[in-house]
Amino acid sequence: MTLGNWLENWLEVYIKPSHKPSGYEHYADNCRKHIIPVIGHVSLSEITPSLIQRFFNERAAHGNLRTGGPLSAKSIKNMRVVLDVALKQAVAEGYIAANPVPLTAIKHVRTKRVEALTDEEQRTLEEHLFKSNSPLSRAEIFALFTGARRGEVCALCWKDYDERIGTIHIERTVKRLKKDSSGTGTAKTELVFYPVKSDSSDRSLALPEFLINIIEGQKVSFKEKFGRCPSANDHIFFSTVGGIIDPDNLTRYHNSILKKLGLNHKKFHALRHTFATRGIENGIDVSTMSGLLGHADTTTTTHFYIRPRESAMQKAMLGIKPISA
DSSP: OBHHHHHHHHIIIIITTTSOHHHHHHHHHIIIIIIHHHHTTSBGGGOOHHHHHHHHHHHHHHOOTTTSSOOOHHHHHHHHHHHHHHHHHHHHTTSSSSOOGGGOOOOOOOOOOOOOOOHHHHHHHHHHHHHOOOHHHHHHHHHHHHOOOHHHHHHOBGGGEETTTTEEEEOEEEEEEEOOTTSOSSOSEEEEEEEOSSTTTSEEEEOOHHHHHHHHHHHHHHHHHHSSOOOTTSBSSBOTTSSBOOHHHHHHHHHHHHHHTTOOOOOTTHHHHHHHHHHHHTTOOHHHHHHHHTOSSHHHIIIIIOOOOHHHHHHHHHTOOOTTO
16 A cells, blocks of 8 residues: 555544544645645555655755645645545555654754733724724624634624623634535535534634624624624624625634724734733733633643733833842
8 A cells, every 4th residue: 555545544534523623634634735636645654754854855945846846844844744644554554564653853943922902903993993884894893802713703603692691602614715626616625614613713702792782783794784683603704795704704704804904914814813812911811811712721722822922021021029128
């Protein structure tokens, strides 16, 4: 059996049934775009640490499929993870005696943290968003003041909103993914709904009054535009035709607003980081913030989302005094 044969079998038998569509797409892209075209023809019995190491080295130098230039350390790490998991299973099934991947070496990948908006950037953005009547602006406000992920915001339906007590239940997300090649039609991608990342991500949030007003405004706007009250399965933040807002369109809107306002480009996910950073600065403890963000534990919260700003660090340093003072 060749490595390519094994990877295709592994993807369909082990990964596709057990992973979310986005996870399967991640594994499949690494296999079919990078690994199989280069070393997929090699027999499993001939896969050695040296061969895989040379593959990583070559991909690092010339693996960019668009330019033919270097591939990032993060991309190499992703390929290494895919090969490691796949060949562990090959060992378990007796196709190879040992997994060679742990004997290879790659560059350390430094985790990039998403930047939060500065106070001035947030103020400028808020002023624009609150003046706008666009459902896209309202979706952006919701993300900024709840820390909800882009796909979670777009997937919200009226059945998730309890107007009696003013809470929103976040239990699903949506993402545009490549369409299964076995399907019919010409579209290459489709919107796929699936449950949120974990049990911790499935959460209910009590909404402040201004967010309740925004959601109620969406209900009024929907009725004015489409001549009926929204049903339980209609989306709270809707498109021009009353359906779901494509998460990619929300990102494009976010980018266009930043450009229009003359603000530095920061990803949509920066809204989530901003929510977490401001919340901690305003006295929300890390454990509570972890729950609001839907993290499984506080380690994720502190590592990825809580980053003291320079102004806060400067204030802290100026307050340090000798014990004898």
